[in-house]
Amino acid sequence: MITELALGSPACDRFLDRLASRIQAPDPDMLARVEAILAAVRTEGDAALCRFSEAFDGFKGPVTFLTPADCQVALEGLDPGLQAALDKAARHIRAFHERQLTKGFVLDKGRGVRLEQRVLPLQRVGLYVPGGRAAYPSTVLMNAIPARLAGVEDLIVATPPGKEGLVNPMTLAACAVAGVDRVLLAGGAQACAALAYGTASVPKVDKITGPGNAYVATAKRLLYGTVDIDMIAGPSEIVIVAEAGVNPAWLAADLLGQCEHDPQAAGILITPDADLAQAVRLAVADQVSRAPRAAIMKEALANYSAIIVTQDLDEALTLANDLAPEHLELVGEGPEGRLDQVRHAGSVFLGPYTPEAVGDYMAGTNHVLPTGGTARFFSPLGVEDFTRRMQVSRYSRAALAEDAPAILAFAEAEGLYAHGRSVEIRSED
Ligand SMILES: NC(=O)c1ccc[n+]([C@@H]2O[C@H](COP(=O)([O-])OP(=O)(O)OC[C@H]3O[C@@H](n4cnc5c(N)ncnc54)[C@H](O)[C@@H]3O)[C@@H](O)[C@H]2O)c1
Ligand SMILES: N[C@H](CO)Cc1c[nH]c[nH+]1
Numbered sequence: 535m536i537t538e539l540a541l542g543s544p545a546c547d548r549f550l551d552r553l554a555s556r557i558q559a560p561d562p563d564m565l566a567r568v569e570a571i572l573a574a575v576r577t578e579g580d581a582a583l584c585r586f587s588e589a590f591d592g593f594k595g596p597v598t599f600l601t602p603a604d605c606q607v608a609l610e611g612l613d614p615g616l617q618a619a620l621d622k623a624a625r626h627i628r629a630f631h632e633r634q635l636t637k638g639f640v641l642d643k644g645r646g647v648r649l650e651q652r653v654l655p656l657q658r659v660g661l662y663v664p665g666g667r668a669a670y671p672s673t674v675l676m677n678a679i680p681a682r683l684a685g686v687e688d689l690i691v692a693t694p695p696g697k698e699g700l701v702n703p704m705t706l707a708a709c710a711v712a713g714v715d716r717v718l719l720a721g722g723a724q725a726c727a728a729l730a731y732g733t734a735s736v737p738k739v740d741k742i743t744g745p746g747n748a749y750v751a752t753a754k755r756l757l758y759g760t761v762d763i764d765m766i767a768g769p770s771e772i773v774i775v776a777e778a779g780v781n782p783a784w785l786a787a788d789l790l791g792q793c794e795h796d797p798q799a800a801g802i803l804i805t806p807d808a809d810l811a812q813a814v815r816l817a818v819a820d821q822v823s824r825a826p827r828a829a830i831m832k833e834a835l836a837n838y839s840a841i842i843v844t845q846d847l848d849e850a851l852t853l854a855n856d857l858a859p860e861h862l863e864l865v866g867e868g869p870e871g872r873l874d875q876v877r878h879a880g881s882v883f884l885g886p887y888t889p890e891a892v893g894d895y896m897a898g899t900n901h902v903l904p905t906g907g908t909a910r911f912f913s914p915l916g917v918e919d920f921t922r923r924m925q926v927s928r929y930s931r932a933a934l935a936e937d938a939p940a941i942l943a944f945a946e947a948e949g950l951y952a953h954g955r956s957v958e959i960r961s962e963d
């Protein structure tokens with residue numbers, strides 16, 4: 535079911551290689567399929583979008599957007615308990631992300647030199663909200679709240695509809711809570727392509743954010759440059775570094791919490807305690823046998839999950855850093871003391887009472903996170919992802935005269951004489 539491996543063993547090396555290849559060397563088959571979808575949407579527009587929606591999601595119909603009024607109806611019809619949960623999550627997410635707001639600055643250097651950095655919101659952003667194997671109202675909030683705080687004018691959520699063209703009501707309600715402008719009923723690589731290239735019905739966006747399965751992650755990767763993207767936020771992952779004495783059933787539950795997302799998800803426990811490893815393995819088997827999403831979990835456990843036994847805790851943390859996981863749980867005595875050893879992880883969860891699910895829904899930290907080792911260089915989604923910086927410069931005549939010799943020196947050294955001339959000419963009258 536979930537394999538137990540000793541760090542340094544050939545079997546463990548093979549497992550770690552396979553895990554790394556998930557992102558570093560994407561499956562050529564998947565690349566080819568996604569490239570074909572992107573090319574078709576680029577050339578055929580709406581017709582290809584509709585064709586793929588029908589083929590992959592069973593939705594037969596024209597390109598369809600839902601409005602804020604539709605979302606409001608969903609919110610008003612929602613069970614009060616779910617409404618309260620949405621409101622609470624939204625408050626927590628807002629409180630955390632408000633702290634991320636940054637302002638520009640002005641540097642007055644005297645003598646009439648004024649330099650400025652402005653922070654501007656992006657104008658139109660496509661927020662991908664998955665909807666294939668589960669509904670993701672929480673992901674609406676995680677995308678749209680920071681985007682709204684940044685001041686983005688036009689927020690388009692794209693999410694796959696069911697066969698009947700219906701979207702989960704809580705997902706739509708979340709769009710109302712977060713102030714989304716419209717909801718495109720399309721998912722997968724085809725939705726990303728439509729947002730990136732624009733079609734007759736879908737306006738072109740400046741950036742696509744949000745998580746998705748391997749099709750979505752591959753599409754975003756290929757579309758980077760046509761639009762900006764936030765990161766590669768693919769199938770979910772959790773790495774747990776645990777010491778002896780931790781409740782094995784809790785760790786098993788946390789591993790399975792991520793494995794139930796996708797057959798490509800990864801749940802990895804790293805521990806120096808062989809007895810704990812064995813106990814967690816048994817607890818995983820026991821819990822899977824009773825889990826509603828056992829079929830997905832079993833695939834994820836067989837594909838990219840393992841329990842790895844190390845010599846000590848330092849070795850466990852070194853491996854965790856090498857994996858640069860989306861989620862890292864540190865469970866054991868005084869995990870705060872180990873936090874400084876963590877260099878690469880999307881989001882870290884400390885102690886026995888911080889299961890990763892608090893970050894998925896309620897803590898207020900963002901759950902759109904880099905996967906596949908890309909937490910070495912990508913960060914969690916945040917307000918900054920929805921802004922760009924712009925620079926402004928102003929020189930006085932005196933200041934230009936003062937810097938002229940140095941500019942001329944550079945221009946001459948680079949052989950770019952017209953650059954120098956544009957400065958020189960201003961001192962001639
Ligand atoms: N990293 C993060 O921050 C994060 C956050 C939340 C969720 N996730 C991940 O998001 C993913 C959600 O996946 P999902 O599948 O539930 O929803 P999804 O919306 O990402 O994918 C569904 C779409 O996949 C496309 N698709 C499916 N099979 C296809 C095929 N054979 N050919 C072409 N396209 C195909 C379809 O167009 C469909 O609309 C999971 O992997 C989950 O782990 C990641
Ligand atoms: N664990 C996911 C990120 O990998 C986020 C999520 C949303 N809903 C449940 N979980």
Ligand SMILES: [Zn+2]
Nearest residue numbers: 770791792894
């Ligand atoms: Zn989750």
